[in-house]
Amino acid sequence: MVGEILIKGVSKTFERTDEQAVQALKDINLHITPGSFVSLIGPSGCGKSTLLRLIAGIIKPDSGELYLDGAAIEKPNWDRGFVFQRHTLFPWLNMRQNIAFGLKIRGLYNKNKSEVDEWINLVGLSGFERSYPHQLSGGMCQRASLARALIMKPKALLMDEPLGALDALMRMNMQDEFLRVWSSRKMTMIMVTHDVDEAVYLSEKVIIMSPRPGEIDRVIDIRLPRPRARSGDNFVAYRKEILDRLHFGGEKLEPNYYL
Amino acid sequence: MKRLIPLAAITLTLATQAVLPNSPRQPTTAAPYFTYFLIFALAVYTVFAAISLFSEKTRAYILRKYPFISGVFIFLTALNFLTSKFAVLPALYFPSLDRVFAALTEERALLLKCLSYSTRLLIVGYLCGALAGFFTGVCIGFNKTVSYWVSPIVRILGPIPSVAWIPLALIAFSSASRASSFLIGLSVWFPTTIMTSSGIINVEQAYFEAGSVFGANAFQRIFKIGVPAAMPHIFLGLFNGVCASFITLVTAEMIGAKYGLGWYINWQKDMLSYANVYAGLLVIAASFSILISLMFRARDKALSWQKGMVKW
Numbered sequence: 260m261v262g263e264i265l266i267k268g269v270s271k272t273f274e275r276t277d278e279q280a281v282q283a284l285k286d287i288n289l290h291i292t293p294g295s296f297v298s299l300i301g302p303s304g305c306g307k308s309t310l311l312r313l314i315a316g317i318i319k320p321d322s323g324e325l326y327l328d329g330a331a332i333e334k335p336n337w338d339r340g341f342v343f344q345r346h347t348l349f350p351w352l353n354m355r356q357n358i359a360f361g362l363k364i365r366g367l368y369n370k371n372k373s374e375v376d377e378w379i380n381l382v383g384l385s386g387f388e389r390s391y392p393h394q395l396s397g398g399m400c401q402r403a404s405l406a407r408a409l410i411m412k413p414k415a416l417l418m419d420e421p422l423g424a425l426d427a428l429m430r431m432n433m434q435d436e437f438l439r440v441w442s443s444r445k446m447t448m449i450m451v452t453h454d455v456d457e458a459v460y461l462s463e464k465v466i467i468m469s470p471r472p473g474e475i476d477r478v479i480d481i482r483l484p485r486p487r488a489r490s491g492d493n494f495v496a497y498r499k500e501i502l503d504r505l506h507f508g509g510e511k512l513e514p515n516y517y518l
Numbered sequence: 519m520k521r522l523i524p525l526a527a528i529t530l531t532l533a534t535q536a537v538l539p540n541s542p543r544q545p546t547t548a549a550p551y552f553t554y555f556l557i558f559a560l561a562v563y564t565v566f567a568a569i570s571l572f573s574e575k576t577r578a579y580i581l582r583k584y585p586f587i588s589g590v591f592i593f594l595t596a597l598n599f600l601t602s603k604f605a606v607l608p609a610l611y612f613p614s615l616d617r618v619f620a621a622l623t624e625e626r627a628l629l630l631k632c633l634s635y636s637t638r639l640l641i642v643g644y645l646c647g648a649l650a651g652f653f654t655g656v657c658i659g660f661n662k663t664v665s666y667w668v669s670p671i672v673r674i675l676g677p678i679p680s681v682a683w684i685p686l687a688l689i690a691f692s693s694a695s696r697a698s699s700f701l702i703g704l705s706v707w708f709p710t711t712i713m714t715s716s717g718i719i720n721v722e723q724a725y726f727e728a729g730s731v732f733g734a735n736a737f738q739r740i741f742k743i744g745v746p747a748a749m750p751h752i753f754l755g756l757f758n759g760v761c762a763s764f765i766t767l768v769t770a771e772m773i774g775a776k777y778g779l780g781w782y783i784n785w786q787k788d789m790l791s792y793a794n795v796y797a798g799l800l801v802i803a804a805s806f807s808i809l810i811s812l813m814f815r816a817r818d819k820a821l822s823w824q825k826g827m828v829k830w
Contacts, residue, residue, distance in 0.1 A: 315731055317727055317730065317731070335727075335730040335731045335733065336731075337732050339731065340731065341727075341728075341731040343724065343727070343728065347724045347725060347728040349725060349743070349747070350747075350824075351746045351747065352823070360729075360732060360742075361732035361733075364732045364733060364734050364738055364742065365732070365733065391823045391825075408731075411732065
């Protein structure tokens, strides 16, 4: 099994022109076991997206090291797939060309043409091969960008609020899609999310982060059998535990007035 | 019924042309060339109108265009009255349509030669200028050091109208045609550079990030992401370049060229044969508008992904 991610003492500060420097991450240590599904959750400004971008290699840490299967992460590469919050499909390529983009970049397209069609099928986009991104719905675009990342057979798939822009039903649909891919391809999946239900439904581990400076607050193991019932008692209990940790538990919300 | 209106307009033009005598103030021509042209136009339109009985596409086209076509021939009738028939306008500067069409016909060999000279100049100059502009723009767009040193130079040299370089170009180049090519290239280079670099600078960072997570190298970042994303801008630059190159071409040919449409017009003006000047202008109008519409075709093909996203 591949896809082990090791993060050692990583810190990252962003210089800002308008105000003081912001410490986005402070001394993060994390070990993500191969083939696990991990969610990063926390209020805005806790550095969860920064951490994901560090793992991708899109940005570099100020100090500390990151490793994928023992090799230091220095720059982005195909072995870490990335699904952005906004789909970032290239508007000048049609859907099929977008999905084939990574293969073409690596010079593997001619040998793997059939794989492109397989993935288009798998994410349910058959018949839309020649459509351009602006002609597709948000959900279709996000599925295409999922296929675009997965066709590279990455060791780890990094997702930055991949479902943030979708409606609730489409979102649940896509969550099952993620699980299907994850269980059949057995890769490490790391997802940044705002949605507690989503984190509990999908993850083996939920990493709660706290802001200013961005730190890991707590790691919660979700020990629920799959498929998970979204309204089961244990599910709700995990949900409450996370919400409490994020100070949205509700126990402090005493009403000010009684009618 | 509507389709017959242009037919009536052409017939009216033809009838007045044939029946009314020409003013004695207009020199006569070897043959009534304008009448020939009208007969030709009448025949062409009749054929199209006949096709429109069967073809849906032609019918739609004619139904859209018939007021314009009729308008053109009514205008020609009026022009014919003002020049040939009553010579209301000074005959020297406003020759009869017969004479303009005579110039087009009788001087066709020379005009064609001039057209080919101009075309060659334009193509050489335009391609060099466009390629240089594209290259400069890409370098400025992707490299901060190049941008720091070259952008100010582009900004200082670019706005100088390229015809202002004529004195220098004549010294620097051994032949007038090379000097003209250089000037045309220069006038294309500036808009292409500016639009290419600004197009690339404005490409969303997210696209480059999306490309980099697939392991795209610097070359791929430029040519698989930066350039295609900036294509709409680049085409705007190429378009501005075409218009600038026409201006420069015609102006440059007026200085020391041996042939060419600009040279022809200038020469005929000096000879006071305005009929030939108009003939030259007609050739310029026709060839340049064909070039422009070819460019539109090319752009529509290259930017077909924008269909439904952007209105041109």
